[in-house]
């Protein structure tokens with residue numbers, strides 16, 4: 001399969017009066033053409049910072065991509081100038097943000113906002129831009145597009161506004177779409193419609209999607225592969241099947257046990273404790289303080305990545321070939 005995006009050893013830091021926050025600490029992942037990768041994790045784990053880094057939207061200062069490469073179709077986005085990046089942003093790579101109301105300008109009509117990107121990046125006539133805008137509105141399921149084009153964001157419901165945001169993101173036919181919590185601000189029935197829309201759009205356009213979410217229900221619906229993030233690192237990756245049916249990292253298992261599932265009986269089990277302070281993250285596994293299986297080594301040395309199958313990888317000492325010996329010789333917490 002052709003890889004459209006490869007992120008290698010990505011580090012993002014933020015300088016503050018209190019010190020340097022290491023928000024993303026050596027993230028590696030790839031995205032195949034036409035697939036949907038979900039990046040999952042709790043608030044503050046670095047998932048949105050990772051997606052903003054791909055778009056080069058980290059405010060510098062105080063933020064900084066301090067190390068690593070972001071290869072989009074082989075080109076390292078961390079090394080190109082802002083002018084070149086502007087020609088990629090919104091054209092080759094588009095982003096959808098969480099809240100459709102703040103993503104739209106309340107003073108401009110939907111038509112103006114839809115056509116703006118197209119006219120900025122391509123030299124198309126007003127007539128051609130309008131034709132494309134109407135096509136996009138139809139694709140995302142807006143009824144009476146001709147009439148709705150002349151209306152303002154406040155005349156649309158939350159779900160319809162998110163459809164417009166999706167249409168704006170897709171109008172220049174990007175090859176990569178990054179959706180950051182695209183359904184969080186919507187109610188449950190509208191969420192389901194928007195997720196179906198993503199599937200329909202991917203089928204129609206072949207766009208590759210990175211979905212940033214904390215919601216495992218969303219992931220179960222549309223992801224092909226999943227990367228689980230914790231404290232600035234990806235700690236487990238696999239196909240949807242690997243993660244939902246054969247999770248190996250104790251944090252992934254904890255996440256799955258803490259949300260209601262129809263196929264699993266029993267009480268929900270919360271993950272006790274809080275994530276570590278990213279001003280001074282631990283040298284070893286950042287989940288040590290919350291992990292019921294933690295060993296002495298976990299706190300001191302970061303586990304190397306264990307390749308469980310061709311698709312499934314995990315960073316955990318329990319999967320290390322030396323685990324049994326370590327458990328026998330070190331005190332369990």
Ligand code: SF4
Pocket residue numbers: 249250251285286287288289291292293294295298303315316317318
């Ligand atoms: Fe738990 Fe140790 Fe595995 Fe971290 S490396 S998840 S602390 S067992």
